[in-house]
Amino acid sequence: MSGNSSPTQPIALYDSGVGGLSVLRAVRSALPREHLLYFGDQAKVPYGSRSLEELRSLAEASARFLLSQCAKLIVIACNTASAAALKHLRAVLPEVPFVGMEPAVKPAAEQTHTRKVGVLATPSTFQGELYASVVERFAQDVEIFQSTCPGLVSQIEKARLAAPKTRRILEEAVLPMLDAGADTLVLGCTHYPFVIPLIEKIAAGRARVIDPAPAVARQTARVLAERGLLNPGPDEGSLRFITSGEPAAFEYALSRLLGLNSKAEAAHWQGGELELISR
């Protein structure tokens, strides 16, 4: 598909659920003329504790589905799927431009004064080679504290951004890091930027928080420009949303997280492949 893609085709973004909307927000603001197609695999959320093998096959089927919907580039707007499947996707779909996420350990290592950094991510992301390699390459002299924030993805899926339970999960993750001297927090899961206001309240000025989404949007722009695929149109691009879960639940989260009152379409898993149900 993408070998002869045209600039007017959409950029696709893919996540386990609504987390990648934090990346969509940044892509929209960097590239307002681009048509964006978002797929949240809410039938399978959370991805964070699934095996690498399963994540690879979910990501490959999702990418093939997004290509069938005319994507010209796919942003894997999910750290977990990027860690597990990005290499595989580039090998099986070599003609497709992919942009992936990696925990922002490099900018954190550059910015920390205490040389202590906290990373919040899912278990699969921490276990993957990608995380080990960014730590090894960029943070050899930095002490890293890790937390998987159990239950946080599910709170954000329900758009419970300031609920007492959400606060408790974050306090348990972040306070020990701050008490140990971390002055920089890396959000290694695309769901987490939606709770930056709460993290900042908890941190009370003791740490800065790094959201990688703007850097991913810049990388998306670079890759499109290199391939001559930036949409030159004068108008604002369209937005299209698809979920493998309940459209009503997706629409509710979309309105709470981004203030957008758009409709979502449904796609269902059928024998390992995604099928669009409605348009």
Ligand code: DGL
């Ligand atoms: N938003 C995802 C990430 O960036 C996945 C969260 C999950 O489904 O566990 O890792």
